[in-house]
Amino acid sequence: MKxxxxxxxxxxxxxxxxxxxxxxxxxxTIKDYTPGILRSxxxxxxxxxxxxxxxxxxxxxxxxxxxxxxxxxxxLFNLMLEGEIQKSFNPxxxxxxxxxxxxxxxxxxxxxxxxxxVLIQDNESISGVWTGSxxxxxxxxxxxxxxxVVFKPYKRWSIKLGPYLSCLLDGSFWGYASDGYLxxxxxxxxxxxxxxxxxxxxxxxxxxxxxxxLDADFQAFPHLFAGLNFTYGINSIFPKNFNTMSFAMxxxxxxxxxxxxx
Amino acid sequence: MKNLVIIFFVICLTxxxxxxxxxxxxxxxxxxxxxxxxxxTGEPLITNNAVSIPETAISxxxxxxxxxxxxxxxxxxKLTPGATISDVDTPRDFTIPQQYTxxxxxxxxxxxxxxxxxxxxxNMNYFEFSNYELVDSKYYQFYxxxxxIRHNVWASGNPGFxxxxxxxxADDYPTSVTQNGKSGTAAKLVTRSTGAWGEIMKMxxxxxxxxxxxxILANVTTKPLEATQFGVQxxxxxxxxxxxxxxxxxxxxxxxxxGNILQQEDSPSIYAVLYExxxxxxxxxxxxxxxxxxxDPSIVCIAIMSDEQAAAVxxxxxxxxxxxxxxxxxxxRNSFDTGKQAAGKYYFTIVFxxxxxxxxxxxxxxxxxxxxxxQIFSN
Numbered sequence: 001m002k003x004x005x006x007x008x009x010x011x012x013x014x015x016x017x018x019x020x021x022x023x024x025x026x027x028x029t030i031k032d033y034t035p036g037i038l039r040s041x042x043x044x045x046x047x048x049x050x051x052x053x054x055x056x057x058x059x060x061x062x063x064x065x066x067x068x069x070x071x072x073x074x075x076l077f078n079l080m081l082e083g084e085i086q087k088s089f090n091p092x093x094x095x096x097x098x099x100x101x102x103x104x105x106x107x108x109x110x111x112x113x114x115x116x117x118v119l120i121q122d123n124e125s126i127s128g129v130w131t132g133s134x135x136x137x138x139x140x141x142x143x144x145x146x147x148x149v150v151f152k153p154y155k156r157w158s159i160k161l162g163p164y165l166s167c168l169l170d171g172s173f174w175g176y177a178s179d180g181y182l183x184x185x186x187x188x189x190x191x192x193x194x195x196x197x198x199x200x201x202x203x204x205x206x207x208x209x210x211x212x213x214l215d216a217d218f219q220a221f222p223h224l225f226a227g228l229n230f231t232y233g234i235n236s237i238f239p240k241n242f243n244t245m246s247f248a249m250x251x252x253x254x255x256x257x258x259x260x261x262x
Numbered sequence: 263m264k265n266l267v268i269i270f271f272v273i274c275l276t277x278x279x280x281x282x283x284x285x286x287x288x289x290x291x292x293x294x295x296x297x298x299x300x301x302x303t304g305e306p307l308i309t310n311n312a313v314s315i316p317e318t319a320i321s322x323x324x325x326x327x328x329x330x331x332x333x334x335x336x337x338x339x340k341l342t343p344g345a346t347i348s349d350v351d352t353p354r355d356f357t358i359p360q361q362y363t364x365x366x367x368x369x370x371x372x373x374x375x376x377x378x379x380x381x382x383x384x385n386m387n388y389f390e391f392s393n394y395e396l397v398d399s400k401y402y403q404f405y406x407x408x409x410x411i412r413h414n415v416w417a418s419g420n421p422g423f424x425x426x427x428x429x430x431x432a433d434d435y436p437t438s439v440t441q442n443g444k445s446g447t448a449a450k451l452v453t454r455s456t457g458a459w460g461e462i463m464k465m466x467x468x469x470x471x472x473x474x475x476x477x478i479l480a481n482v483t484t485k486p487l488e489a490t491q492f493g494v495q496x497x498x499x500x501x502x503x504x505x506x507x508x509x510x511x512x513x514x515x516x517x518x519x520x521g522n523i524l525q526q527e528d529s530p531s532i533y534a535v536l537y538e539x540x541x542x543x544x545x546x547x548x549x550x551x552x553x554x555x556x557x558d559p560s561i562v563c564i565a566i567m568s569d570e571q572a573a574a575v576x577x578x579x580x581x582x583x584x585x586x587x588x589x590x591x592x593x594x595r596n597s598f599d600t601g602k603q604a605a606g607k608y609y610f611t612i613v614f615x616x617x618x619x620x621x622x623x624x625x626x627x628x629x630x631x632x633x634x635x636x637q638i639f640s641n
Binding site: 065066068113114119124125126129181183184186187188189190191192193194195197198 | 282283286287288289310366371372373421425426427428429457458459462463479480481482483484485
């Protein structure tokens with residue numbers, strides 16, 4: 001999986017660099033369109049590539065009372081690279097298909113209270129409620145396919161909305177519970193103080209994630225545009241049968257990207 | 263625009279539901295006794311569903327005063343914040359155990375505590391491990407009966423093992439019973455693996471242990487040496503010799519807490535200590551624990567089984583070989599004071615462990631110590 005991630009990243013980077021070179025050496029005239037691009041434009045199809053970064057997190061919605069306080073949040077450095085094909089039907093409406101490599105990660109330190117969990121290790125399980133700190137680091141790489149309806153209210157602006165489907169290429173979800181106590185079974189169970197207990201649920205992550213995406217692109221120059229991007233994961237990053245955490249963890253990310261329109 | 267996005271995101275992330283989460287716990291955290299009986303009692307031992315209050319009064323007149331108070335007594339409780347307790351102001355007859363129900367702040371959880379007083383003074387010099395019971399249908403616990411009074415004086419780390427070993431039978435616990443004793447039943451201590459959980463917590467083994475005192479479960483992972491509270495109050499004469507029957511079979515692989523195999527053989531640990539208990543700010547006796555039970559300056563005398571003796575009790579077949587008799591003399595560290603003896607200042611413990619360095623989570627899984635017919639010889 002890691003290999004695939006790296007290869008896709010390289011291909012995307014390569015195409016972005018090529019385009020930059022292309023853009024610097026040619027004037028912004030009709031001449032910089034190849035016959036293929038021109039043919040595509042004639043039938044309302046345009047090609048775009050973009051690169052950017054994402055910040056966000058994996059979180060239950062709404063954040064339950066059991067998560068009392070987020071003491072520390074680090075969005076980490078999440079990259080995205082995307083190739084996009086857009087088919088226009090009229091000056092205002094179009095349909096967009098993308099293929100995106102993206103990283104979704106975060107690092108948080110939260111104070112929780114009565115946080116229900118079932119920990120399974122080999123064939124022994126401990127269920128109970130945890131009160132104390134939980135530190136989590138998530139680093140997931142996804143290959144994502146968004147299908148968006150594009151609305152162009154003004155010449156330079158486009159708003160896009162639609163579903164996306166992500167395939168997990170590589171993921172890690174780990175951290176530790178610290179400075180607190182576990183009540184075994186339920187809040188009236190035996191109290192065990194714990195200073196530091198590591199956990200790693202990387203191999204429990206769900207392979208697929210789907211959700212909704214909302215984009216806004218601003219065409220600053222004939223070929224260059226800037227975009228804002230918001231994605232909301234409808235399903236949890238863990239499968240339904242994973243009951244270590246009692247909450248669904250939705251990936252929610254904002255992105256800023258810059259791109260080139262052919 | 264980028265700033266706006268970040269601000270919007272932070273709002274989303276911190277948009278915790280308004281309102282506080284009510285407490286779900288229903289604990290008795292502290293029990294306060296009326297001032298006029300505090301001098302006759304020790305610190306209440308609070309577990310998850312019971313409170314045991316030691317009666318430390320020794321003289322008949324003191325015991326009589328205490329007994330009068332116990333017939334009609336109201337206790338004060340400190341609970342989990344917001345929790346409530348049933349019928350707390352009405353005095354009750356504490357010469358028999360009394361039950362109180364605590365309801366959590368969110369009203370979703372209740373817990374019933376049994377509150378009882380017990381005679382702390384325990385003067386017994388012969389132990390044959392014939393009294394035991396199954397606790398929560400999980401593990402064995404030994405107790406003694408003296409003058410028709412039951413004394414829960416023997417403690418072990420079994421309550422801690424129970425957390426990690428939901429599927430273990432009572433015979434799989436570190437501290438259990440064997441029918442194959444020197445006479446009748448005997449205590450069986452086996453160093454056990456604590457499985458995947460123990461490994462995560464860097465506590466990969468649990469040595470079988472048994473001691474006079476009490477075990478504080480909440481401390482077990484954060485302050486394991488302080489979980490073993492050694493000693494019971496005694497007014498017996500100064501001990502001079504500890505005698506017992508035992509046999510020992512070390513486990514195959516000796517590992518340290520990190521799980522590395524060390525080239526050494528496991529050995530048992532057996533010792534007895536008489537000490538003068540210090541008092542805390544409330545006037546309650548403070549017990550020695552795993553950090554200081556062999557080293558504290560308050561120790562009056564101590565008997566430690568030597569390495570030679572430990573080597574001599576090793577057998578090839580733990581089931582069929584004979585028990586071996588061992589005698590260990592007490593060594594005096596401070597002079598024995600008969601005044602302190604009579605005032606109940608002295609505390610006594612005997613400690614058995616199937617791995618000498620079990621307190622450091624070092625030892626060999628499978629090391630087995632069988633122990634029976636323990637005798638304290640006094641002056």
